Amino acid sequence: MTNKKPTVIDMFCGCGGLSRGFMDAGYEVLLGIDNNKDALDSFKANHDGATAMNGNLFEGSTILQMASLANNRQVDLIIGGPPCQGFSLTGKREEDDERNTLFKSMVNAVAFFQPKAFVLENVPGLATLYNGKAKDAIIKEFADLGYTVNDQILYAPDYGVPQIRKRLFIVGLLNGEKFEFPERILTPKNYITSGDAISDLHDFIDDLGSEVSTYESAPQSKYQKLMRKNATYLFNHVGTKHTELVIDVISHVPEGGNHKDLPAGVGDSRKFNEAWTRYHRNKPSKTIDTGHRNHFHYQFNRVPSVRENARLQSFPDDFRFYGNKTQQYRQVGNAVPPLLGYHLGLQLKKYLYSDGEK
Structure with missing residues (x-):
């Protein structure tokens, strides 16, 4: 049986949530490409020596640079979440839409490297954009390169992520097989909850914490044990100093409630769908x-x-985020939950080797 790890390039990597999941599933991440320096700093620090490339994916020459930085090694898998809003199916596709060029850069990379598989992730809305024609156009681009393509919307709580989140995944295999997505591992009755995820992290009643700190209590759930498994210190668990007015408004929101639960005249400056939402400890x-x-x-x-949000996104505690606090929050929010990547990675491994290689 081979000990060879499948190799991965992560395009539009951000801090690397998706590729960290694949890494934890036994893949070797060679390279991540993005144009956000702080996110790349986080990527570089958390992917076992992978190269972080600050690249302009609008440029065709970028692919040659990618190959060079990957030491011209064989690439088994290309993953990424390119913006796909640049489709106009009312006639010709809008060739001058820059976002369309970004999507094409992933198609071009797959054409160049000829990986055994690719994984493209995006918002669920892509599946129904132009009555599904946008997704079909994307799939055709890869099918024309010889890939058998399948897609599915995955619901994060089904895979152990303590957060309500849906993502569309499009997976292509070069060997002609059709990829079967991993089956859910949890059902609504045993979803990981917010309390399962963050109840062990200290409360900031007396202080605001620091970028590097120590745990003040033992793990209180299996999920917390999983998150803390490889961590010695606690990173990015820093509180926010609120005004008395903001604290007062928050205090009026019951657990699991939102702006609709506020008394008349309270919190009127921000009353939209997600405003003043309080998590519920017994729900994702x-x-x-x-x-x-x-x-x-x-x-x-x-x-x-940031650490509490990272826990809710399923980032393990040894994953440290860089940049200022605003950048850290953005990196966490933009990421694909690593646990989703992990379960996709385990399933995809079944397809990446021929019988003689296993």
């Missing part, structure tokens, strides 16, 4: 976004820390 959290002003801790009158 709402979808983590790229900001940090709309959601609140299920018990305390404050926003979650």
Whole structure:
């Protein structure tokens, strides 16, 4: 049996949530490409020596640079989440839409490297854009390269992520097989909850914490043990200092409630769908976004820390985020939950080797 790890390039990697999941599933991440320096700093620090490339994916020459930085090694898998909003199917596709060029860069990379498989992830809305024609056009681009393509929307809580989040995954295999997506491992009755995820992290009642700290209590759930498994220190668990007015508004929101539960005249400055939302300790959290002003801790009158959001996204505690706090929140919110990548990676391994290689 071979000990060879499948090799991965992560395009549009951000801090690398998806590729960290694949890494934890036994893949070797060679390279991540993005144009955000802070996100690349986080990627580089958390992917076992993978190269972080600050690249312009609008440029065709980038692919040759990618090959060079990957030491011209064989690439088994290309993953990424390119913006796919640049489709106009009312006639010709809008060739001048830059976002369309970004999508094409992933097609071009797959054409160049000829990996055994690719994984493209995106928002679920892509599946129904133009009555599904946008997704069909994307699939055709890869099918024309010789890939058998399958797609499915995955619901994060089904795979152990303590957060309500849906993502569309499009997976292609070069060997002609059709990829079967991993079966769910949990059902609604045993989803991981917000309390399961973050109840062990200290509360900031007396202080705001620091970028590097130590645990103040033992893990209180299997999920917390999993998150803490490889961690010696606690990173990015820093509180936010709120005004008395904001604390007062938050205090009026019951557990699991939102702006609709506020008394008349309270919190009127921000009353939209996700505003003033408090998590519920016995349910998965709402979808983590790229900001940090709309959601609140299920018990305390404050926003979650970067680490708490990272836990809700299934980032293990040894994953450290770099950049200022705003950048850290953005990296967490933009990421694909690593546990989703992990379960996809385990399933995809079954297809990547021929019988003689296993």
